[in-house]
Amino acid sequence: MASESIHGMWSSRLMFILAAAGSAVGLGNIWRFPYLAGENGGGVFVLVYVGCIFLIGVPIMSAEILLGRAGRQSPINTMRELAATSGASRLWQGVGWMGAIAGFMILSFYAVIAGWAISYIFQMGSGAFIGADADFAKSAFTSLTGNVWSVVGWHTLFMAITIFIAARGVGKGLETTVKYLMPALFVLLVVLVIYAAATSGHFMEGVSFLFSLNFEKFSWSAVLSAMGQAFFTLSLGMGAIMAYGAYMPKDISILGTATIIALLDTTVALMSGLIIFPLVFANGLESSAGPGLMFITLPLAFGQMPGGQIFGVIFFVLVTFAAITSSISLVEPAVAWVVEKMNTSRPVGALAVGGLAWFVGLGSAFSTNIWAGITIIGDMTFFDTMDYVANNIMLPLGGVLIALFTGWILDKKIVEDQMFADTTYYPLWRFLIRFIAPAAVMVVFIMTFI
Numbered sequence: 433m434a435s436e437s438i439h440g441m442w443s444s445r446l447m448f449i450l451a452a453a454g455s456a457v458g459l460g461n462i463w464r465f466p467y468l469a470g471e472n473g474g475g476v477f478v479l480v481y482v483g484c485i486f487l488i489g490v491p492i493m494s495a496e497i498l499l500g501r502a503g504r505q506s507p508i509n510t511m512r513e514l515a516a517t518s519g520a521s522r523l524w525q526g527v528g529w530m531g532a533i534a535g536f537m538i539l540s541f542y543a544v545i546a547g548w549a550i551s552y553i554f555q556m557g558s559g560a561f562i563g564a565d566a567d568f569a570k571s572a573f574t575s576l577t578g579n580v581w582s583v584v585g586w587h588t589l590f591m592a593i594t595i596f597i598a599a600r601g602v603g604k605g606l607e608t609t610v611k612y613l614m615p616a617l618f619v620l621l622v623v624l625v626i627y628a629a630a631t632s633g634h635f636m637e638g639v640s641f642l643f644s645l646n647f648e649k650f651s652w653s654a655v656l657s658a659m660g661q662a663f664f665t666l667s668l669g670m671g672a673i674m675a676y677g678a679y680m681p682k683d684i685s686i687l688g689t690a691t692i693i694a695l696l697d698t699t700v701a702l703m704s705g706l707i708i709f710p711l712v713f714a715n716g717l718e719s720s721a722g723p724g725l726m727f728i729t730l731p732l733a734f735g736q737m738p739g740g741q742i743f744g745v746i747f748f749v750l751v752t753f754a755a756i757t758s759s760i761s762l763v764e765p766a767v768a769w770v771v772e773k774m775n776t777s778r779p780v781g782a783l784a785v786g787g788l789a790w791f792v793g794l795g796s797a798f799s800t801n802i803w804a805g806i807t808i809i810g811d812m813t814f815f816d817t818m819d820y821v822a823n824n825i826m827l828p829l830g831g832v833l834i835a836l837f838t839g840w841i842l843d844k845k846i847v848e849d850q851m852f853a854d855t856t857y858y859p860l861w862r863f864l865i866r867f868i869a870p871a872a873v874m875v876v877f878i879m880t881f882i
């Protein structure tokens with residue numbers, strides 16, 4: 433098997449960690465985690481979420497890295513080749529295909545929300561929110577999302593940035609981006625947590641909201657959301673981490689690296705909660721505001737705080753950086769596949785994939801304006817449907833298949849060869865990947881959908 437990928441390689445372990453953590457840390461941590469925790473009542477949701485991260489997420493992330501590094505190609509071709517060498521059905525290649533489709537579905541709404549975040553950098557910077565009331569904050573959001581031209585404009589800008597970076601390739605594009613944006617992101621996060629702690633006067637309320645357990649809030653649909661969120665936030669189940677694993681040098685421990693990435697990701701999610709909730713409580717606002725939490729409630733809170741204009745700008749720059757380092761991993765599996773399959777250059781692959789994702793994204797961009805009345809499943813718009821189906825169904829399903837393939841199908845020699853540096857925890861990982869991770873996902877599915 434190849435020892436290097438034709439697409440390029442990460443130059444060190446640190447670069448792989450930054451890239452994979454960059455993929456993991458994104459809108460999922462800053463926008464989605466706090467509002468899901470808010471909607472589902474805080475502590476219990478957080479506990480289930482953290483449990484899913486370490487019992488299901490870390491083993492599956494390790495499996496994805498392992499598969500990627502063993503195959504050294506796009507997830508679609510990696511799955512095909514590994515299934516063939518293990519004497520298994522060609523159908524396993526479907527895992528790669530399903531992942532690529534999930535990637536388009538996720539990117540469709542991801543780029544739209546990231547576009548809103550970019551526009552909020554300017555809205556916060558203009559000072560419009562200083563002293564503003566709740567009606568103003570609401571109407572600022574609805575006039576942005578209700579205007580099809582602004583939404584599509586920002587969405588297009590975000591997609592163009594993603595395509596530009598992907599086109600430059602693994603070394604010059606992806607690695608250079610994460611090398612600068614990830615440390616910047618971390619500094620901004622720390623600055624904002626200190627700001628929330630120092631100025632809100634309600635920091636401990638935020639802490640107790642996230643960490644105190646109220647079991648009345650327990651429900652299986654909350655558990656499904658927590659599990660879906662664990663997959664989404666770690667970028668699992670669709671091949672993003674598999675694609676990145678293909679560029680990982682051979683001598684690096686997989687389990688140790690996956691654990692570090694999961695810890696970084698969880699830390700960022702909790703820090704985001706510790707930025708957002710104290711500001712929300714300090715201003716007597718609702719923690720259960722749903723997806724509008726970051727775009728309506730938070731700007732309103734910043735508007736009431738000392739220095740809120742500048743810290744509001746910092747916050748939305750942070751969100752934008754986090755979204756960029758994730759979206760480049762959402763397109764990577766498909767870009768790598770196009771380059772392999774069509775034998776074309778990165779720019780052509782990035783344009784083809786990014787262009788298609790942009791087009792699918794129009795459906796999500798229209799969901800808050802000209803298609804607002806059109807529902808696909810139940811009362812869910814195109815946007816909501818993409819989010820729900822991709823995160824709660826396709827990612828966990830892809831994750832289970834990856835776990836089953838790695839645990840039961842893949843030639844054991846390949847597994848042990850990749851895990852050579854992980855002998856201590858290898859038996860534990862193997863137990864989790866063969867039994868616990870698939871069973872846990874199945875139980876949550878069954879309990880939610882019966």
Ligand code: PFF
Nearest residue numbers: 456458459460664665667672
């Ligand atoms: N993990 C990203 C986030 O939390 O925002 C989203 C994501 C990126 C999901 C890449 C899936 C993926 F393959």
